[in-house]
Amino acid sequence: MSNRIAEGFTMSEYFRDIGSSITTIMTGMGITLRHFFNAVKRKGGAGIDEDNYFKQVDGLATLQYPREAIPTPETGRYRLYCDINDCIGCKQCERACPIDCITIETIKVTKDDLGVCGKTSGGQQKKFWVPVFDIDIAQCMTCGICAAVCPTECLYHTQVSDFSEFRRENMIYHFGNLTKLEAEAKEKKLEEEKKAAPKPKPKPAPKAQPAEGG
């Protein structure tokens, strides 16, 4: 560059350089000044899915975050939420998750409890208690693969995008529908049922979860 100046450096080029510098600098300064005087206007807070999004005034673009925020569109895919009432304990999401941030433990529902366990909103009979349905939301990368495989659409991403916590433990969300004591009771019940009816039982024991998970 410096060589280029040194080599082909004529007087006319010298003055042309100065001239173009001045004009382009003036153009640039004109643009910034226009923005400076435009600063009396502020862009509104319309979301991208609203019709007037690009019709908002062309002014200051900042939104002051905690008080104002860009609205999340309906399709927004942020915090993972499980509607446990609809969960049938199929563990497909657990298998599909590329980073294994979902942990599920299930207990098979005993026959007499089927009614108590109830049905999903789609009318499907639930066959498993889900005492543990933990999502480590700190690990979750909101890829949406789990939501895509969920057969009852009970696992989905909500629009809540800001859910920071001061403690890491609080980032593990528990969705299980049984307390620990209840889970123990249900397990005992299942054991009793098994003992009572040691008939053909090809299904794997629901407790043997790690083996199945692999």
Add this chain to the structure above:
Amino acid sequence: MQELGKSEQSSLRVTPQGKGRVLIEKDLSSEEMVLNMGPQHPSTHGVLRLECKTDGEVVIEAEPYLGYLHRCFEKYAETVDYPGVVPFVDRMDYLASMNNDLAYCIAVEKLLDIEIPRRVEFIRVLVSELNRIASHLVAIGTYAIDLGAFTPFLFCFRDREHLLGLLEWASGARMLYNYILIGGVAEDLPKGFIERTREFVSYFRPKAVELQKLLTENEIFVKRTRGVGMMPADVAINYGWSGPMLRGSGVEWDLRKIDGYSVYPELDFSVCVPDGKFSDIGDSLSRHLVRAMEMEESLKIIEQCLDMMPGEEGFNPRAAIPKRIRPKAGEVYGRAENPRGELGFYIQSDGKSTSPLRCKARSSCFVNLSAMKELSMGQLIPDLVAIIGSIDIVLGEVDR
């Protein structure tokens, strides 16, 4: 230490002056100084480290050190199934996730040999071109900030915000979309997306002109970039450069034309190559110009996509997604034009497993950066910054 002593000795000149007196003169010759640029440096765009040998302001040699952002993508890809790789692909070049997804999906689909619905193809091209503009805006903005102009950077980010909004609306996420899936896309475009995109195009055109006036045409900017970091076309090819970098060297080579993947053959757009009037072909300014021109071409492509996109009646974006992705044994090299160049995936399948046996990402930034050592020789430190900026690296893709 030894070297120091040697150089000191050589820089002393001893001249006898008679009567047993000598005149000792010390040369002004200076030693090289090793200057560590990065990994925490404002202009290395992340965590690149350059070990520069400098002589005053002149960089004699700059050796790049990578790996500070190495996240074992290739190892990880071998442990998750094919669709599970997509979120990781997103995170490689995090400024152009859609384009990354497209490249990966093209590779896997080539292996699977499935046909993609036409509307899906258009959606894919549409979102990846939107993302290309977003990525180029970051490239141009950060380049401006590297050269000391702060305002264009913020203008770029202001406009990128709209693009991120559009892509968030379509895919659900602002940056790491996981939208393009193997065999389809995650969701159909939301209602009103097409109109909003049209509005964006008409909104963005004047902004691009303003940006050009503010930055590209500025004499100081031109002076800083013109003739800096020259790369002749043949050397660029030998270095495996691709994308805007290669086109900046005057080679008319664009995978969208060469490979003609997806619906690009049906679309009318030109490959941007600098004409050499405003810049010297192969310099940093040319590369910047290519990016600026490509934004305009992308707008054209977007408009055509919006016009030509088939209707949504009875359209299921996931229709062609195979239930269980287990390709036949074989290997494939699939690639697509990323905003930074050729992003290729070499995928090896053993035909048994649902996860790839080997998934190598041929990252465009990695390859483009490999010429850094040669480009930096004998440049001034400010030029070094200008060159790094013109390569437009994303360390997430360099280190993977």
Add this chain to the structure above:
Amino acid sequence: MEETQANAAGESAEITTAKAVWQVVRDAFGEAVSELDANPFMPFFEVLERERWRDIALFMRDDPVLLFNYMACLSGVDYPEEEKLGIVCNLESLGKHGHKIAVKVKCEREGGAIPSVAKVWKTAEWHEREAFDMYGMIFTGHPDLRRILCPEDWEGYPLRKDYEVQETYHGIKVPN
């Protein structure tokens, strides 16, 4: 799956050019290269005499019929069942020919060496460093064969199939 025929027409052109390319190399180097694997995805041939790989590379780059001036990708690969490591090079002729082919070179798993083509295609320099970093094969004649992505003093070669991650690194526990 039904669409194979539709694609076959487009891909067969690729295969025919690959065959032609392979024929040229075969004529020049004879048995040093294997038969062409004319699969529809990525036609490739293997360099059997790997000492001649650099000559083949140079020939492929400079021969006016071939002119493979562009190396798109060089990937290291592990073949545990063959007890071998290898590289796969995707070559392309940029410009008037526009043909593509892939070349494979293999070496022994332990202490194997492959001639470096970093002088032929400069882009191969970093690709080979990466392959060395991840698989541990030596590239003889490489100007600067160091690890590139992993730290200099990392143990083992991460992408080998039998790789086991080290327990600690400089006293820091390595997460598994």
Add this chain to the structure above:
Amino acid sequence: MNTGALLPNSFPFVMSTSLNAWSDALSELYLFGLPLGLVIIAAVPLVFIALYALTYGVYGERKISAFMQDRLGPMEVGAWGILQTLADILKLLQKEDIVNKSADKFLFVIGPGVLFVGSFLAFAVLPFGPAFIGADLNVGLFYAIGIVALEVVGILAAGWGSNNKWALYGAIRSVAQIVSYEIPAAIAILCGAMMAGTLSMQQFNLLQEGPYGFLHFFLFQNPIAWLPFIIYFIASLAETNRAPFDIPEAESELVAGYFTEYTGMKFAVIFLAEYGSMFMVSAIISIVFLGGWNSPLPNVGSLALNDWTNGPVWGAFWIIMKGFFFIFIQMWLRWTLPRLRVDQLMHLCWKVLTPFAFVAFVLIAVWEIYVK
């Protein structure tokens, strides 16, 4: 300090004469045998400067840059973030004062001090009004541009003492730049001195006094005066390390230049010195070319605008406003332009500004001798 602006236009003249008498009386005030009145008068501008530099300079820069970039800027502390700078100062005060283990401690510590003193010493000769001047030296202008050169020592001490390569680069660039740009700056200022025939700052103002306001300013007294005016303005940008000549602290190249290693209050002092010298060069340019504390408004017929808007308080108002105007332009330039490269900077200095400064010098000399 700019209460003058708030006064109704109808009787500022009366106010100012009384103010004059008041300030005369104050200057003769002796308490306990000490000339306290004089101290107060001398302190007024300094208090203003500190206030300006601490709050308005930094705050103004942040707001102006924000508005030019479609941002809001600081908004949280006080209404529209007006107290942001205060909060920053408090934060900087609380910060740990880190000195490198391997730094040259003496140089490291005195660096910011010298910088600060260098940039604030020049304020001694800045007239803030007919009555407000620290020291009316007969070589005031010479002193002002001379004392600023002391900053170079501070920068070099800071850069060298930090024992940091980036700081060293910044310091060396800065010294080369400031020393080079002294030349066109000095020649351009000399043009002004030739027009005035004096070096006393107060005399400059008095010579540009007149009923027609701005028409008496040197910028409009001479058809070539715009050339040294522009040259001095550009050179002053370089002397204060402002963009597009901010290469000594180019954050994308040299991290932060010569003050990379400074923390806490030392950093604040460097910052203060920068804003202080920004105002200083703006004041000098407005004194030499734009009439200093003289009102630019002309008397139009019966509307004696000029008479109404002159006086000690108005004087302070005008010079501060003129200073602010140039500071605004400095900021405006900074937030528009990319940064020059080192060699381009020198090219601009030695091959563009210096020759043009000489041309201006000769032309003005010819004008002053033969035409005027």
